[in-house]
Amino acid sequence: MTQRHAPHFPIDTYKLANGLTVVLSEDHDAPIVATNLWYHVGAKDEEPGRTGFAHLFEHMLFEGSAHVGDKAYISAIQRLGGDVNGSTGPDTTNYSETVPSEYLPLALWLESDRMGWLLPAMTQEKLDNQRSVVKNERSWRYDNQPYGLWLESFLELSYPEGFPYRHSVIGSMEHLDRASLDDIERFFKTYYTPRNAVLSVVGDFEPDEAKRWIEAYFGEIPGGPPTPRVQARFSGQAGEKRREFHDPVQAARVLLGYHVPAIGDPEHYAASVLTDVLAAGRSSRLYMEMVYRRQIAQQASSFVYPMELTSALFLDGMAKPEGGHEEIEAALLVEVEKLQQEAPSDREMDRIRNQIASHQYHSLQTVNGRADSLSEAVTHFGDPSRAFSEVDRYIAVTGSDVQQAAQKFLKADNRTVITYIPSGKEA
């Protein structure tokens, strides 16, 4: 195995007086710049009876602030030909813009205005309108999609009552109906503070100039109170859980979900590489065995859902329309047992490492890809350099680490099984 090292991109990190962490990474290859802002708040921070609120709140951030017009955020970026994005996860909420570099001041103005001056522009009408948009999003992404509810179902089954990951990010529409302007104000003042955010700027800018603008636009925003952190600890699942969906689908599908360690835990890396052994590329085990050799599945995959209190690992097999779910579940479990009994060979691990290294390089091609990695590294590790060095931790995982992870985590009593059975084909 040839050791590869990530290319060197400059990183300059500092904090404003109000606590905002800023990461700059200069790159004059193309006349574009990405601004990327992560707030350390997600669905796990929602109050009971308000599931889905963090995501609804993300929508509200595009609805205008004191000095930016109603609904002007997205068009302000798109009319320059820029990319604009927002997304909400269990632990974080992320906003980003990629623009031609002459518009860096504009991007900073937009992001700072909604961090500092959101509430004066908030109205009941905007809240009602976005509530309606989110309901449509839920229908489109989940309720009207075959197999759309598997993850929500896993979360409900496998975490105990009251645990902050027990609900999906999209959340309950009944809960959203109860969300009020008071909720908006409380959430904003608690979590959308400079001290709870990191701003990464990557691309074509002059550092001294960029620092002056960042200070000018963000510096006067009050730092806010200390950010509350969810203290819950996951103490493990006691015994296997199962749920069957009898849905009008053509093909059976089985998802096996297991609890694995949180982001940053040394064993998290082994768990992630384990899923690569199972499912990265067409030479991977699940594809070769279930799709290629035995031809019982039309798709087979495995992946980690990374979260900061505890993570989940999934194996996913979709039968052919004529096949049964029992066969799929058994085949997935056979691959689990094989990993428990024997470590992957050096040759196989080499193949995985080459794919990981290649993937890392490709993710660095865009300025926002790099900015996102920098914001993520600060949020989870307090260290932006890990944006480019995390890959070494994955590459250092050995075959024996993978075997040990399989033995330790892929056990029946740590498992939740979600099964889809085509309802039209039952007697």
Place this chain on the structure above:
Amino acid sequence: MSATQGAPVDRTREPAPLQPKPFRFPAVTRAGLANGLRVCVATRNQLPLVSAMIAFEYGGTEDPAGEAGLAVMTSRLLSEGAGARSATELAEEADQLGLSLDHASGWDSSAVRMRMLQQNLDPAMALMADMTLRPGFAESEFERERDLRVAEIQSDLDDPRSIVIERSSHFVFGAHRYGTPLAGTEDSIRSLTAARLKERHAQMYRPGIAYLLLVGDISADEGVRLAERHFGDWQGSVAPRGAVAATPAPAATRIYLVDKPGSAQSEIRIAQPGVTRDDPDYFKLLVLNAVLGEAFGSRLYFNLREKNGFTYGAGSNFQMRRGRGPFVASAAVGTEVTDKAVVEFMREIRGIREIAPTDAEMRDAKGYLSGGLAVDLQSNGSVADRISETELFKLPHDHMDHYRDLILAVTSEEVIATAIRAIDPDHLAITVVGDAEKIRPGLEKLMPVEVFDVAGNPK
């Protein structure tokens, strides 16, 4: 506006832009091998990465009647054993090299794409040459991929988005090739054989209709050398393909309701034959569509999502092919507002022919199209796609250099004139996939409705 330390900015006003810096499309070196293979190399060496593509001027449009999916299945089999490698060995080698590998056919072309670390360039090109020149088409491999394709077609019947695309194409284009899925139907796929694919490959995968693109950390000399080494001995050409058959418009605007009981939403897709990629009004069409239904600020998006809250997203596009691919306006909307959403769609489709875009609309649409080139072209793969379009549709080699100016030259009057020519509100097929029991009465108040099941049988 430039901020100085200690002096707060005026945040009541949008900051003015700095001095813009020019963006230039990467220089492309073009060469030709003696066998007719065209080679294009664009050097971009910030990262040790290369994207490679070999493409053929041959696609699903050329599938003979009854053999829809022939081009797609032929390209799908390229990875299932080639040269001295079995399918398993080929998959292992691709993964060992850390390649991202994609091989597929579109309506107008078939291509093998790879992205790789620069250090793996030579073995990766050897693999690409094996896949392209020497695929095996073994019977057992074909049967497996055929059965997988059939399973995918059956599973697509669960997905309302797949259903609405497939049914809409049928209602718009009928018996024309565009009326049947690019990747075939269960019947057409079952009619194919390994021998037929092998024959088709031998006929169509020839250097005379092929081009090889290399973008990334590679020099033009090295690119041509690699092309010679791996593709130099290959021979043959194909007679130029004829024009795509004409695509008559639907006789009258009407609603085709595909009943999917229990649907949580209705999928709406409004379509008709659109324009070809070589339409002389290409840039006007881009601006027209940006105003109507492309960006967040577009009329359809604003009306259906932001104003009315009917949907998570609505939009439109012209699918430009060698022939007249569809003009499409679409959204997934709440069941209870399905008829209202159709009314709003029709209002905007008529409106784009009647209400001239405002100065603000024109400014936003042009900025959206012209400003984003540097943002869109960050990856080697996206640069390769633009070069591929230039080659495939025989566009002037310098057309990307004039792209911005041609967009900026379009006027509001030209948008209206182009809309009147290119969009015909009286000959649209409106396909709706949803719960007929709940939405049929509302839709019938608008216009005639024909009802079908998801497999296409009248109800």
